[in-house]
Amino acid sequence: MTNDSTADPFGAIRELERDGETYKFADLTVLEEEGLCDLSSLPVSIRVLLESVLRNVDGEMVTEDDVRNAASWQPDVPDAEVPFSPSRVVLQDLTGVPAVVDLAALRSAADRAGEDPTIVEPDVPCDLVIDHSVQVDYFGSEDAYEQNVELEYERNEERYRAIKWAEQAFDDFNVVPPGTGIVHQVNLEYLGQVVHDREVDGEQWLLPDTLVGTDSHTPMIGGIGVVGWGVGGIEAEAALLGQPITMTLPDVVGVRLSGELPEGATATDLVLHITEKLRQVGVVDKFVEFFGPGVSQLSVADRATISNMAPEQGSTISMFPVDEKTLDYLELTGRDDEHIALVKEYLEAQGLFGDQDPEFTEVVEFDLGEVEPSLAGHKKPHARIPMGDLDEHFPTLLEEEGVIDSGAAESDGGLVSKKQPDLEEKVPVTLEDGTEVEIGHGSVLVSAITSCTNTSNPSVMVAAGLLARNAVEAGLDVPEYVKTSLAPGSKVVTEYLEQADLLDDLEELGYHVVGYGCTTCIGNAGPLAEPIEAAIDEYDLWTTSVLSGNRNFEARIHPKIRANYLASPPLVVAYGLAGKMDIDLETEPIGTNAEGEEIYLEDVWPDPEEIRQTIHDSVSPEMFESKYASIFEGDERWEALEAPTGDVYEWDSDSTYIREPPFFKDFPLEEPGVEDIEGARGLMMLGDTVTTDHISPAGPFSEALPAGRWLAAQGVEPYEFNTYGSRRGNHEVMMRGTFANVRIQNEMLDGKEGGYTIHHPTGEEVTVFEASERYREEDTPLVVMAGIELGTGSSRDWAAKGTDLLGIRATIGESYERIYRDNLIGMGVLPLQFEEGEGWKELGLDGSEYFEIRGLEDGLEPNQELTVIAEAENGETTEFTVTAQVSTPAAVKYIENGGVLHLVLRRLLTE
Known part of the structure; x- marks a missing residue:
C-alpha cells in the first residue's frame, strides 16, 4: 500500500x-x-x-x-x-497446529539453505483460537468442565507448547488459549472489526475487514457483513506469507428474503431450510448474498447462524449487508463507539452501507414464513426432515439399510437376525453404577448443545434454557443412557444463562458446561459407557445422536453411532428428554412425569415473547467487555506452560505429536514441472459424497488401525492415543489415517467398510496405508476415483497432505467440493473431473486396471482436457477425457512446483 x-x-x-x-x-x-x-x-x-x-x-x-x-x-x-489479499487469517488448533508445523518446517528449510530463517514470517495478522481439542470425557456434573480441561492439557501439552513457540517466534501471531470459546463465535464477537483502522508504514489506513480461515465455517463472519471464507491450512499459510489467493471471478447468487418467521420456528429451522434450498439450486464455488425486506426481520445472530452453514449450502461465502442492526450488534458486543462510527462513515463513503439491490448472476426467492420446525439427518447436513416426519423417517431408514425387515415382523417377532431387534424391542443394559436401562434402534445416546452454528445465537440458547426450565417444572427428566452436554461458544453465553437463572435448569437435566469448544460437532463427543458400546456391538444397534451442530457425517460424532441429527438447541433438549428419534413430537408425548401424566412438546415449548424479554433483560455489552478483556491471557494452566523459544523450532525425533514433515527436506530449488502419468494403479474406487471426514477422520482410533499400530510401536498406550485431530502435527499418524474412516467404502471390496483396498499385483486385501507402501516400493503412482461431491465437509489440509504422502498423483471425480479441490492443488495433486454424464461405473471400470494420464508432456494449462487410458488385465483398453480442475495460472504454478508452499519457499530462497 x-x-x-x-x-x-x-x-x-x-x-x-x-x-x-x-x-x-x-x-x-x-x-x-x-x-x-x-x-x-x-x-x-x-x-x-x-x-x-x-x-x-x-x-x-x-x-x-x-x-x-x-x-x-x-x-x-x-x-x-x-x-x-485478505486483511487477516484465522486458524483453529486442529488445522492451526499443522500450519505452525509447516511454518516451522519452512524456517528449518531456510536455515539449512544458509538463509535467515525469519524470511519466513507472516505478512498479515493471524489469530489462532484453540477450540477443537477439548473432549467430552466428563459430563452431567458440576466439575465436568474442570475435569475435561485438565485432560485437555494432559493430552495436548506438546501441541500447545508448539503453538506458544509460534506466538513468540512470529510477529502478529496471536493465540486465544483453551477454554475461551469457539473460533467463529470469538471471531464474530471480538476479532471481527468490519473495517480495519490499521497503521501501514507509519500511515493510518482504512480498509474492509476480510479474511480466510482454516475452518470451513469461517463464512459465519458474513453475518456482520465481512467477506471471509474457509481454506485449507496450505492455502492459509500461503496467504500468511503474502501470496495472494488467485481466484476466478465468482458467480454471485442473491437470496431475496421476504416475510417473517412463524412462531415456533427457530433460526436453526430457518438455516436448515436455506441449506436444503441452496443445495438444490447449486451454489458450489459461488458467493451468496442475502438481501430484501426479510433481512431486517433477522437479528445479526440469526444472520450469523445462516452464514455459518455456507459449506453445507456449498457456497464459498454467505454474506449479509452491514446495516443499522450490524452497528447495534457491534455496540452490544462491546466494540468501541468511535470504531463503530468509523465503520459507518467509511462504508458510506464507499457505498457499502445498508441493504443493497445490485445485479446478481441468479436470484433465489425465500419466504421466511414457510419455515417449520426441522432437523437434518441422518448423515447429510442438507438432508432436512420436518420434525413431524421423524417417526416415519427412522423406520424407513432402517428398512432401506436392511437393519429391520417389516415383513419379518409377522413371522418371527421382527428380528432379521438374533442380533437385531425391531424398533419396539429393547436391549437391557446395566451401567457401571448398577443402573438398569434399555436401549434399542433409535435410542438417543448423545444429546449435545454444541457448535458455532447455534451457540452464537442467544435466541436459541435462551430457548433451550427456558424449555429445560419448563421440563423440570413439569417433572420430566432425561433417561440415564443419554449423554448430555452443553458446550457454549463463549463464556458470555454461560454468563447470560446464569443471569437469566436458566443454567441451573439445564444442569438439572444433565446439560452441564463441559467445555468451551467444538466438542461433539467435531467428533470430540468422548466415549460412551462401556456397557452401552458393548450392547451396540452385540446387537448391531442403530442408535442416534442429536446435536445443535452443522456436521453429521458418518462416524464423525461417534464411531458407534450410526445416525446423527442436527437440530436447534431447544430441540436437542427435547429429543434428549424423549430419549429416542423415532417419535413425532407434534402428536406424541415427550415423556411422562412421576405422576404418570403425559407431557407434550407444546406444554414445555417457550413463548417467543418470553425468549425476547429474557434476552433483553440478560444480555449486555458489559458481559462481552468483561469476558474479552483478557482473551489472549488464558488461565493458570496456560500461563504455567513452558514453551521453546528462538526463531527455529527444535524438532524432537521421539515426539509422537510434533514431527518435522518431509515436504521440504532435500528441497530442490529447481521447479519440478509436470509430466504424463504412466503405469498408475487404482488405490480407491469411491462413491458419491465422500467427505473429508472419510478421507481424514478427526476422531478416536484403535490399535487395530495403522495409525494405532504405529503409536503402539512407539510405546504409546491405547488410552493415550487421543484423536486423529490432535495428532495432525505428526505426518506418520496422519498418513496412516488417510482414507481410514471406519465407514468409508472402497467399492473394490463389495460392501466392506473401513480403510481397506486391494494390492492388485498380489490380489491381497490390505489396509490402504499398507497398499500405498507396497506401491511406493514398486515405484507405482496411484490414482483415486470417486463420484459427485468428492471432499465435501471440513477444510482439512490433511485430507490433501495424506493423499499426497500416500503417493496419489491424481484424483478423478464427477465433481469436487471447492476446499478439498484447492487443497489438492496446494499439495501438487491433480484433481481431474469426468465429462458430464460419465463416471468410473458408467465406463465399466473396477479399479484393477493400469491407468495412463496423457496430455501433460508439454505442460499444464488452466482447465485443460487430458486423456486417460485404462488398460484391463486382459489388455482391453478404455479411453476417456477428463478436465483438470486447475482453473487459474497461479494454480497451474502450484501443480508445477509440487504445491503452493514449495512455490513460496523457492521464491523466498531465490529472491
Missing part, C-alpha cells in the same frame, strides 16, 4: 479526515468516475474484492489489469481472475 504511480495507477488512494485524524483508503468511486464499472450494480462482495485488488496494486504481484478484471464483473460472469 504505497503511494507511487505504479501502486496507484488510477489515482484512487484518497484521504478521509475524521476527528483530526487523516486516513488513507482506496476509493472505489474513482473507478466509477473512470468508467470502469457501475458500483451500484456490483454485488457487495465483488466490491470488497475489488477494493483489495485496488489497494494492493504494486505493478508486480497485483497489476492495473487485475483491477480492470475485478471491475469487469457482470451477471454473466466474465472469465477473469483476480488476486485477493
